[in-house]
Amino acid sequence: MSRVYNFSAGPAVLPEEVLKKASEELFEYRDSGMSVMEMSHRSSHFQDIIDRAEEDLRFLMGIPDNYHVLFLQGGASLQFSMIPMNFMTINRTCDIIHTGTWTDKAMKELEKLGSFRKVASSEDTVFSYIPEISGIDFNDDADYIHICHNNTIYGTKYVEIPSNIKVPLVADMSSSILSEKIKVTDYDIIFAGAQKNIGPAGVTIVILKNSLVDRIPDGIPTMLDYRTHIENGSLFNTPSTYSIYMAGLVFQWLRDLGGVEAMEKLNRDKAELLYSCIDNSALFKGHAVKKYRSIMNVTFSTGSADLDKKFVSEATQNGLSSLNGHKSVGGMRASIYNAMPIEGVRKLVKFMNEFESHNK
Amino acid sequence: MSRVYNFSAGPAVLPEEVLKKASEELFEYRDSGMSVMEMSHRSSHFQDIIDRAEEDLRFLMGIPDNYHVLFLQGGASLQFSMIPMNFMTINRTCDIIHTGTWTDKAMKELEKLGSFRKVASSEDTVFSYIPEISGIDFNDDADYIHICHNNTIYGTKYVEIPSNIKVPLVADMSSSILSEKIKVTDYDIIFAGAQKNIGPAGVTIVILKNSLVDRIPDGIPTMLDYRTHIENGSLFNTPSTYSIYMAGLVFQWLRDLGGVEAMEKLNRDKAELLYSCIDNSALFKGHAVKKYRSIMNVTFSTGSADLDKKFVSEATQNGLSSLNGHKSVGGMRASIYNAMPIEGVRKLVKFMNEFESHNK
Numbered sequence: 001m002s003r004v005y006n007f008s009a010g011p012a013v014l015p016e017e018v019l020k021k022a023s024e025e026l027f028e029y030r031d032s033g034m035s036v037m038e039m040s041h042r043s044s045h046f047q048d049i050i051d052r053a054e055e056d057l058r059f060l061m062g063i064p065d066n067y068h069v070l071f072l073q074g075g076a077s078l079q080f081s082m083i084p085m086n087f088m089t090i091n092r093t094c095d096i097i098h099t100g101t102w103t104d105k106a107m108k109e110l111e112k113l114g115s116f117r118k119v120a121s122s123e124d125t126v127f128s129y130i131p132e133i134s135g136i137d138f139n140d141d142a143d144y145i146h147i148c149h150n151n152t153i154y155g156t157k158y159v160e161i162p163s164n165i166k167v168p169l170v171a172d173m174s175s176s177i178l179s180e181k182i183k184v185t186d187y188d189i190i191f192a193g194a195q196k197n198i199g200p201a202g203v204t205i206v207i208l209k210n211s212l213v214d215r216i217p218d219g220i221p222t223m224l225d226y227r228t229h230i231e232n233g234s235l236f237n238t239p240s241t242y243s244i245y246m247a248g249l250v251f252q253w254l255r256d257l258g259g260v261e262a263m264e265k266l267n268r269d270k271a272e273l274l275y276s277c278i279d280n281s282a283l284f285k286g287h288a289v290k291k292y293r294s295i296m297n298v299t300f301s302t303g304s305a306d307l308d309k310k311f312v313s314e315a316t317q318n319g320l321s322s323l324n325g326h327k328s329v330g331g332m333r334a335s336i337y338n339a340m341p342i343e344g345v346r347k348l349v350k351f352m353n354e355f356e357s358h359n360k
Numbered sequence: 361m362s363r364v365y366n367f368s369a370g371p372a373v374l375p376e377e378v379l380k381k382a383s384e385e386l387f388e389y390r391d392s393g394m395s396v397m398e399m400s401h402r403s404s405h406f407q408d409i410i411d412r413a414e415e416d417l418r419f420l421m422g423i424p425d426n427y428h429v430l431f432l433q434g435g436a437s438l439q440f441s442m443i444p445m446n447f448m449t450i451n452r453t454c455d456i457i458h459t460g461t462w463t464d465k466a467m468k469e470l471e472k473l474g475s476f477r478k479v480a481s482s483e484d485t486v487f488s489y490i491p492e493i494s495g496i497d498f499n500d501d502a503d504y505i506h507i508c509h510n511n512t513i514y515g516t517k518y519v520e521i522p523s524n525i526k527v528p529l530v531a532d533m534s535s536s537i538l539s540e541k542i543k544v545t546d547y548d549i550i551f552a553g554a555q556k557n558i559g560p561a562g563v564t565i566v567i568l569k570n571s572l573v574d575r576i577p578d579g580i581p582t583m584l585d586y587r588t589h590i591e592n593g594s595l596f597n598t599p600s601t602y603s604i605y606m607a608g609l610v611f612q613w614l615r616d617l618g619g620v621e622a623m624e625k626l627n628r629d630k631a632e633l634l635y636s637c638i639d640n641s642a643l644f645k646g647h648a649v650k651k652y653r654s655i656m657n658v659t660f661s662t663g664s665a666d667l668d669k670k671f672v673s674e675a676t677q678n679g680l681s682s683l684n685g686h687k688s689v690g691g692m693r694a695s696i697y698n699a700m701p702i703e704g705v706r707k708l709v710k711f712m713n714e715f716e717s718h719n720k
Binding site: 008035199240322 | 369371374379388393395401433434435438452469472559561584595601603
């Protein structure tokens with residue numbers, strides 16, 4: 001069969017150009033005489049790959065020199081523990097805005113390592129919105145504020161972020177990194193699993209303001225201490241080398257395409273197409289409140305679990321894959337990350353219109 | 361240029377058949393319509409991949425049902441902390457046999473999380489041997505005994521392992537797993553980073569006797585608690601999916617080749633070729649004591665740092681790559697893992713003989 005349009009929430013679609021280049025280079029990378037997978041992480045070839053990946057990411061996101069860029073393992077899930085171990089070390093408490101499954105998981109880890117205050121939450125409406133920032137009373141004694149920038153499961157995103165706060169801001173950007181222009185200096189830590197907008201699973205990006213490093217206490221297990229990875233350029237031990245190589249190819253693809261600004265425009269066009277279809281439909285209903293709609297994860301349903309199931313099944317038969325919603329919200333979810341071509345969204349919209357006309 | 365013979369200690373050479381298959385399937389995996397890299401870890405295709413990988417590894421190593429098999433992230437380096445966090449929980453002390461860099465790294469982590477007793481060591485001769493097991497006085501109150509089964513850097517390996525001990529045995533098999541027949545039930549925990557005999561970096565294999573699970577205390581960060589990964593079949597969060605797929609291809613290649621027994625015979629033949637060359641040479645001298653010679657990592661030198669450098673450089677020009685020894689021991693190291701064809705070793709031996717005749 002031929003390639004489908006893959007709306008998976010992650011691991012997710014990768015650019016075809018990147019996959020083609022990877023196929024060509026897999027057996028033998030340039031003049032190295034070996035695959036990237038076989039290369040020592042101490043080799044000059046691999047050093048070039050990781051240096052170039054960092055340089056491109058810095059360029060794409062406008063990351064200033066006073067931020068470290070790390071390529072780690074363990075996913076965002078391990079960051080939920082590493083961040084408090086390293087940085088929730090002054091008053092051993094932090095503030096968190098609860099907007100879904102991923103902040104819930106973060107809270108479970110915070111509880112083990114100190115305490116947290118849930119300063120706002122959208123759990124009253126199954127996380128269909130982001131709490132208004134202006135109404136939140138942040139605690140000045142919090143070691144930091146934790147937010148999840150885009151909620152993969154419920155399809156919401158921040159439209160403004162906490163400002164005029166006195167403590168560092170930590171953002172989980174797993175499903176929104178590189179999808180829209182952000183100002184890195186608004187944050188003190190940004191982290192993201194790669195498997196949505198960056199590359200294959202196995203590498204986790206951490207962007208970390210260097211002034212925070214002083215907070216790290218001694219005695220943390222070596223692999224969980226950010227200083228280990230900072231001091232060794234993410235090469236203390238063998239990292240997930242091939243995932244870093246793939247991330248590098250994606251960064252180059254994004255640069256060639258015009259960078260994050262160009263990508264954001266395309267992403268907004270794609271999201272607009274899909275949300276218009278939902279808004280003009282008598283059958284489909286969006287889950288997220290309009291103002292906070294994600295441009296990466298579009299959640300919707302027919303209101304009938306049976307009809308939703310039929311939709312997902314028929315869509316799959318039509319080459320539109322992985323449209324089932326997360327079990328905690330049900331319905332459908334179309335993840336339209338950077339690598340999803342607009343043609344895929346057009347095909348989905350066409351299918352939704354047809355499905356609606358057949359299921360009035 | 362064409363493919364070289366890659367003697368890197370890890371990441372290391374992979375079977376050409378595996379790389380070819382991976383190249384062919386990279387863009388589109390079977391009837392899935394997508395790359396394995398793009399596949400949800402919750403998809404049936406990926407579930408088949410990880411199930412098959414586990415089944416093949418169980419078959420190859422003869423892993424009984426009362427052992428868990430986990431596919432984790434973070435390398436052996438993270439295991440150095442996870443193992444004591446989870447299992448050094450009774451008397452908070454363990455015994456360790458110090459045989460090189462990797463047990464040194466393990467001790468650093470043990471110290472942070474409890475204590476250890478170095479019950480034997482070969483540091484007196486730059487780790488050129490493995491201490492005699494019969495002469496070691498193990499402590500009955502140790503929570504476990506930690507050994508490194510094969511020392512990648514110094515080129516030594518165990519020929520007998522602690523038996524008649526009253527406490528669990530934990531073995532780091534990063535550079536020897538699947539290279540020779542072992543009896544899994546001699547051990548309570550076996551762990552190994554993939555990037556030597558299994559596949560690309562990014563996945564860590566943990567084989568864990570289920571009776572140990574009772575020792576795990578509550579309150580450990582979720583990602584560092586083995587129960588998380590046991591209960592979720594290594595799919596609590598997104599694992600390094602592509603690395604697992606590649607490991608699976610290597611397992612299938614090894615099964616097709618006749619399994620670990622056939623592989624061990626080939627490995628012994630390869631090692632014998634190389635050690636014979638060293639033993640018959642007036643120029644090259646092996647680092648490891650004969651009895652404890654590794655069949656995976658062959659360490660040797662000319663006795664002159666300049667001549668060693670010349671050797672590595674000329675070897676590289678002759679398509680024999682990554683022969684430089686680790687900085688802590690110097691000289692040369694030829695890592696001849698499972699995927700190194702015997703032709704590569706023959707070419708190296710020929711080159712060594714020629715080099716010797718030109719540098720008398």
